[in-house]
Amino acid sequence: MAVDIFENLFVLELANNHWGKLERGLKIIDDFAAVVKANGVHASIKLQFRNVDDFIHRDYRDAEDVRYIKKTLATQMPWDELRAMVDRVREHGMVAMVTPFDEASVDKCVEFGVEILKIASSDIRDKTLLRKIASTGLPVIASSGGAETHHLDALVNFFTSRKIPFALNHCVSLYPSEDGDVELNQIDFLKARYPDITIGLSTHEQYNWHDSVQMAYAKGARTFERHVDIDYEGVPVSAYCTKPEQADVWFKAFNKAKEMCGGPSTVKRVVPKAEREYLDALVRGVYVKRDLPVGHVLTDDDVYLAVPLLKGQISTREFESGEVLKLPLAADEPVLLGDIDAAYVNDPEVRRLVPDRGLERRLPDLKVAVNQ
Incomplete structure (x- = not known):
């Protein structure tokens, strides 16, 4: 003892x-x-x-x-x-x-x-x-x-x-x-x-x-x-x-x-936020290749994986193929956790991590025609 x-x-x-x-x-x-x-x-x-x-x-x-x-x-x-x-x-x-x-x-x-x-x-x-x-x-x-x-x-x-x-x-x-x-x-x-x-x-x-x-x-x-x-x-x-x-x-x-x-050798260490955020920045996010309608069942052929990973976006850690779209998505848009139905959507850990993980999304600039 x-x-x-x-x-x-x-x-x-x-x-x-x-x-x-x-x-x-x-x-x-x-x-x-x-x-x-x-x-x-x-x-x-x-x-x-x-x-x-x-x-x-x-x-x-x-x-x-x-x-x-x-x-x-x-x-x-x-x-x-x-x-x-x-x-x-x-x-x-x-x-x-x-x-x-x-x-x-x-x-x-x-x-x-x-x-x-x-x-x-x-x-x-x-x-x-x-x-x-x-x-x-x-x-x-x-x-x-x-x-x-x-x-x-x-x-x-x-x-x-x-x-x-x-x-x-x-x-x-x-x-x-x-x-x-x-x-x-x-x-x-x-x-x-x-x-x-x-x-x-x-x-x-x-x-x-x-x-x-x-x-x-x-x-x-x-x-x-x-x-x-x-x-x-x-x-x-x-x-x-x-x-x-x-x-x-x-x-x-x-x-x-x-x-x-550091801490005791008998339990797994708690991963600090800074370390998690650093690694999250290296993970690929899921983007759609083309316009897809509501109810579409995603497959590997519908998406591409790229950095950066954005806040609220599902990543290669979650994507399984078989997710059902709840909203229409345009080509090159990120697939957000709230855009899909899938078993992992209700996983407490996923719901805790995904909303604050990754970069803030940048909306595309609007091009306005100006008469010369």
């Missing part, structure tokens, strides 16, 4: 780019909120929650050779500061979203009023965490990086069978990703396999903020995720992170793609 909260949602992944500093985290939120507002997009800022004291085994807390442990400890923040960041996201009118990496963090998400939970690619088979997340009833987005198809089948079924709003992102977990790694055709695969949920794109590209979002949107992706960061206090920005000026390009490319893709 597709859910409105997921529709065209940009997920700005803050991760640990605040480096454990509240001031930096709030500035990232503020800077990106300005770009979101300027482009009028639907966006969330996503944080990561870990109950660090229990998340890392006490015997390994000094294992500085393990990058994940070292970084997690170095960027640890107290819960009140994380709550302040969630509140700042909401103050800007954005969606508060969190990836909880343990069960205690899920409880904190509920306590803080987080609106969407995210499942990291590494955790889509974590049965304990999945059960805890499902118990909240909150909307969930998951990323598919590294997963086998049967793992995704089980994940989608786990949440949809519980009637929990769920979206799935195509994701390649390479940091950073080259253009050739992105595999956008997987969006088609996921949409075909899971037609009743929202499919999105989580990407870690390092060169382009324009092309992939346009292609992904055209393929039907409706959530879009990237890591974000800012140039601030001399801290280097990772190659896979998006800065505010790059997000501006990203959002503008999305808005252009949305404009060019």
Whole structure:
């Protein structure tokens, strides 16, 4: 089931780019909120929650050779500061979203009023965490990086069978990703396999903020995720992170793609009046070859087809041969809808279109003899 909260949602992944500093985290939120507002997009800022004291085994807390442990400890923040960041996201009118990496963090998400939970690619088979997340009833987005198809089948079924709003992102977990790694055709695969949920794109590209979002949107992706960061206090920005000026390009490319893709793909578009009038000007009208009396039954030999098509005149789209004249017509006169009896005369669409279709009729100039 597709859910409105997921529709065209940009997920700005803050991760640990605040480096454990509240001031930096709030500035990232503020800077990106300005770009979101300027482009009028639907966006969330996503944080990561870990109950660090229990998340890392006490015997390994000094294992500085393990990058994940070292970084997690170095960027640890107290819960009140994380709550302040969630509140700042909401103050800007954005969606508060969190990836909880343990069960205690899920409880904190509920306590803080987080609106969407995210499942990291590494955790889509974590049965304990999945059960805890499902118990909240909150909307969930998951990323598919590294997963086998049967793992995704089980994940989608786990949440949809519980009637929990769920979206799935195509994701390649390479940091950073080259253009050739992105595999956008997987969006088609996921949409075909899971037609009743929202499919999105989580990407870690390092060169382009324009092309992939346009292609992904055209393929039907409706959530879009990237890591974000800012140039601030001399801290280097990772190659896979998006800065505010790059997000501006990203959002503008999305808005252009949305404009060019137009309405939904599930129904036929409404043809605009200007397009119809243009095509009507290329259609041939029906004219009589010779004088014909009232009651004459028209045949192909009685008429010729020529441009322009005039207002009220039948065209090659309507003429069937067998129409009966209600009025006499002189040679080269147009056959008007009101001049004939035919089954299609009472067709509502014909009666709606024909009177205003084509050019205004030009009456022939009268030649008056003048005595010299």
